[in-house]
Every structure is written in structure tokens, then in C-alpha cells.
Amino acid sequence: MISVDHVTVRLQGRVVLDDVALSLTERRIGVIGDNGSGKSTLAKLLNGLLLPDEGTVTVDGFDTRSHGKEVRSRVGFLFQNPDNQIVMPTVAEDLALGLKPLRLEAERVRQCVSETLERFALSHMADRSAHLLSGGEKQLVALAGVMISEPDILVCDEPTTLLDRRNAALVMKTIAGLSCMVITVTHHVEHLDGFDRVLVIDEGRVAHDGTPDQAIPSYLESLS
Amino acid sequence: MIAGLYLPGDSVIHQLSAPVKLSLMVVMGLALVLVDHIFVMVSVAITTGFVFSVLAGLGFARLWLATRPLLIWVLFIALAQFWFVTAEAAVLVSLRLVTLVWVAALVTYTTRLSEMSDVLVAICSVFRPLGVNPERISFLIALTIRLIPSVFEIVRDVRDVQKARGLERSYTAMFVPVLTRLLREADALSDALVARGFERWGDQQ
Ligand SMILES: Nc1ncnc2c1ncn2[C@@H]1O[C@H](COP(=O)(O)OP(=O)(O)O)[C@@H](O)[C@H]1O
Ligand SMILES: [Mg+2]
Numbered sequence: 548m549i550s551v552d553h554v555t556v557r558l559q560g561r562v563v564l565d566d567v568a569l570s571l572t573e574r575r576i577g578v579i580g581d582n583g584s585g586k587s588t589l590a591k592l593l594n595g596l597l598l599p600d601e602g603t604v605t606v607d608g609f610d611t612r613s614h615g616k617e618v619r620s621r622v623g624f625l626f627q628n629p630d631n632q633i634v635m636p637t638v639a640e641d642l643a644l645g646l647k648p649l650r651l652e653a654e655r656v657r658q659c660v661s662e663t664l665e666r667f668a669l670s671h672m673a674d675r676s677a678h679l680l681s682g683g684e685k686q687l688v689a690l691a692g693v694m695i696s697e698p699d700i701l702v703c704d705e706p707t708t709l710l711d712r713r714n715a716a717l718v719m720k721t722i723a724g725l726s727c728m729v730i731t732v733t734h735h736v737e738h739l740d741g742f743d744r745v746l747v748i749d750e751g752r753v754a755h756d757g758t759p760d761q762a763i764p765s766y767l768e769s770l771s
Numbered sequence: 772m773i774a775g776l777y778l779p780g781d782s783v784i785h786q787l788s789a790p791v792k793l794s795l796m797v798v799m800g801l802a803l804v805l806v807d808h809i810f811v812m813v814s815v816a817i818t819t820g821f822v823f824s825v826l827a828g829l830g831f832a833r834l835w836l837a838t839r840p841l842l843i844w845v846l847f848i849a850l851a852q853f854w855f856v857t858a859e860a861a862v863l864v865s866l867r868l869v870t871l872v873w874v875a876a877l878v879t880y881t882t883r884l885s886e887m888s889d890v891l892v893a894i895c896s897v898f899r900p901l902g903v904n905p906e907r908i909s910f911l912i913a914l915t916i917r918l919i920p921s922v923f924e925i926v927r928d929v930r931d932v933q934k935a936r937g938l939e940r941s942y943t944a945m946f947v948p949v950l951t952r953l954l955r956e957a958d959a960l961s962d963a964l965v966a967r968g969f970e971r972w973g974d975q976q
Pocket of ligand 2 (some may be wrong): 587588704705
């Protein structure tokens with residue numbers, strides 16, 4: 548459970564998020580809105596990558612300001628560009644990186660990596676160079692690298708924006724299959740089918756908050 | 772994006788542990804400097820070439836690839852040796868250089884970066900009492916290696932753009948966009964590292 552309590556964020560003197568108050572408990576939450584509306588800023592608040600100028604963000608009672616490490620061990624984050632997220636040269640090594648904070652024994656790490664590779668249907672590319680994979684494969688590797696440490700909540704910031712339709716669908720299908728709570732920023736409203744809640748962000752405020760059936764049409768209407 | 776020199780395989784060499792390989796590399800390096808008999812040198816070079824291409828399964832094409840960037844220097848040094856010393860010295864020096872590079876390339880191609888950095892962590896652990904965090908140091912090195920190709924890629928991208936605008940000879944036109952992108956990538960990378968738990972790596976539990 549994430550609680551955003553009257554949060555204001557200013558970046559270089561501009562108000563980017565304006566007194567946002569949210570209580571996030573649903574299993575699947577989508578975030579939509581125009582470029583520059585503040586979606587990424589909101590996403591980064593949720594795991595303490597960015598701290599509010601006013602108000603507080605807490606995850607399971609942990610304040611992102613004072614308990615960043617505890618928050619980040621609960622909240623995984625998938626970025627738009629997997630190239631920035633994948634650090635190690637090979638797929639298996641990069642997955643192992645996600646386990647580093649847990650300080651497991653080498654044998655346990657190997658086992659956990661191979662289980663996770665299997666879970667995400669990546670076993671055949673364990674030793675492949677991560678940077679030679681296709682965009683969709685890279686995003687799946689990045690996702691597996693986050694999920695290997697079993698966060699309770701996954702925040703995704705436009706995970707499919709750089710992908711073609713087929714790969715975007717594959718990534719979203721994989722994300723849909725996760726058992727944890729997921730908060731996804733996206734431009735592809737068709738991916739929000741079956742979501743419990745959709746937030747529409749406009750100029751740093753939550754313009755709509757409701758079920759996909761309510762929020763999406765009102766957002767699409769505001770475009771025309 | 773990410774420099775990965777490791778080539779997966781299951782040869783005997785791949786299966787040797789990283790500490791063993793790195794130690795052998797150091798020993799080989801020292802031994803090569805000491806060898807001054809041409810027949811010994813030739814056999815060592817041939818053996819190394821054989822281990823590289825056949826035993827480790829890396830093939831002759833890759834052996835040639837590892838040698839090629841060196842040739843101009845080897846030629847230069849060999850000529851100097853030939854001129855000022857003897858033909859034998861020229862052969863000896865050339866083979867020594869080439870073999871050294873082969874040994875280093877063999878270790879690089881058959882050892883995962885993560886295994887190499889584990890060795891590094893072990894070595895740096897000696898300095899833990901001084902407040903050094905070995906995990907972070909070894910990671911910093913791995914990260915540097917990873918970033919070299921991204922820098923080249925950014926420069927190439929920006930050069931293409933400037934070329935399309937007819938600015939290919941302008942260094943100032945290159946500098947700003949390259950720097951901007953580098954900073955932006957560094958920013959994104961540092962976010963990703965924090966999100967992935969980098970700050971918790973050194974924690975004792
Ligand atoms: N580091 C920063 N410094 C200054 N302004 C920023 C920074 N990051 C984002 N912004 C500004 O904040 C606003 C919201 O950005 P962002 O949250 O990235 O929007 P979105 O993800 O919805 O496209 C934009 O106007 C952007 O220009
Ligand atoms: Mg964004």
C-alpha cells in the first residue's frame with residue numbers, strides 16, 4: 548500500500564506535481580496523461596528516486612524520505628529504456644545483480660537466476676550479450692532483473708513506449724501475469740484492459756481517478 | 772551500450788575458475804619476459820595459439836582478430852630490434868608481445884565479467900578495515916567497462932545527425948549534444964542503479 552499525502556514537487560522552480568493526494572492499494576493501476584504532465588515524476592516519487600518538496604510518500608508505513616532503502620526493497624522499478632537499466636554484460640549476470648542486496652550464497656544465486664530465467668522464458672539466452680538482444684527481449688530481461696528480488700510492488704514508467712506493437716503486447720502480457728501489485732505509466736490505453744484503477748494526470752494534478760471505463764474515455768475526449 | 776567480451780562456452784578453459792586463470796596469466800606474463808631462447812619462445816607461442824583457438828574453442832579467426840590491432844606495433848618494434856640488435860631478438864620480442872596479448876585475450880574471452888570482479892572484490896577486501904567497500908569498487912570498474920561503448924555510440928549518433936545537417940567538421944557542434952546526452956544517460960543510469968538496490972550492496976546483514 549502506497550500513500551501519497553498532499554505532495555508537491557518543484558523542479559527548477561516549476562511546480563511539476565501540485566498537491567497530489569492518493570492512496571494506492573489496487574492490484575493493477577494505470578497512469579496516463581500527456582507528455583510533461585508529471586507521470587514520471589509521480590512514478591519516481593513512489594520508490595523514493597525523487598523526494599517531495601511538500602507532503603510525504605509512504606510505502607507500507609515507510610517514509611520514502613527517511614527509509615529509502617526499505618522502500619526500494621519493496622518497490623521495484625521498470626524504466627522506459629532497458630539499456631539504462633541493464634548493467635551487466637550477459638543476461639544471467641544482470642539478473643544476479645538484482646540479488647546482490649540479499650547477499651545470498653553463490654549456489655543460491657545461481658539457482659534463483661535459473662528459476663527466474665525460466666519463469667520469464669529467457670533460459671535460452673542466459674549467456675547471451677544483453678546489448679545484442681532485441682528491444683522486447685531487453686525489456687523482459689530488465690523486468691526479470693527487477694522481479695528476481697521479489698518486490699511487493701512494481702512501478703513501470705512507459706515500459707513499452709520504445710517497443711513495436713508485438714513486443715509491447717508481449718511485455719504487457721508478462722507484466723499482467725505478475726502476482727504483485729503493479730502501477731504502470733503508459734501511452735497505450737489498450738493495455739489498461741482489466742486494470743482496477745486508472746489515474747489521468749494533467750499539468751501536475753490528478754484530473755481523473757476511476758475505473759478504466761470511466762477514466763479512459765474522459766481522457767480520450769479531452770484530446771479532441 | 773554494454774561491453775561484453777565474454778564468449779560463452781564449455782571448454783576446459785571456460786571451466787577453470789577465474790582466480791586460477793588470472794594467476795596463470797600473471798605467471799605466464801612473468802615467464803614470457805624471462806624466456807630468451809628462441810625455440811622455447813616459438814613453442815610457447817604455438818602452444819598458446821593452440822590453447823586459444825582449439826582447446827578453448829575460440830577459433831583461428833578470433834585469434835587473428837586479437838592479433839591484428841597489434842601487428843603495426845609489432846612490426847615497428849621488430850624492425851627496430853632487427854636493425855639495432857639481431858634477427859633473433861626481433862623474433863623473440865615479436866613473439867613475446869603477441870603471446871602476451873593472446874594470453875590476456877584468452878582469459879578475457881573465457882571469463883565472465885562478474886567472476887573477474889569477484890576476484891577483484893576478494894583482493895580489495897584486504898582494505899575493508901580502511902573503509903573501502905570492495906563490492907562498489909569492483910562494480911565501478913565493471914561499470915566503466917560497460918560505459919565505454921555507450922560513449923562511442925553517442926558520439927557516432929551525434930556525428931550522424933551533424934553530418935545530416937552539414938556540420939561534420941565542427942567540434943563545437945559535436946561537443947554540446949554529446950555532453951548533454953552523456954549527462955542524461957548518466958542520470959538515467961544512476962536512477963536505475965538506485966532502483967536496483969545499489970545503495971544496499973555493501974550492507975552487512
Ligand atoms: N530534472 C528536471 N528538472 C527540471 N524539470 C524537469 C525535470 N524532470 C522533469 N521536469 C519537468 O517536469 C515536468 C513533468 O515531467 P515528467 O514527470 O517527466 O512528465 P511525463 O513523464 O508525464 O512526460 C515536465 O514539464 C518536465 O519538463
Ligand atoms: Mg515520462
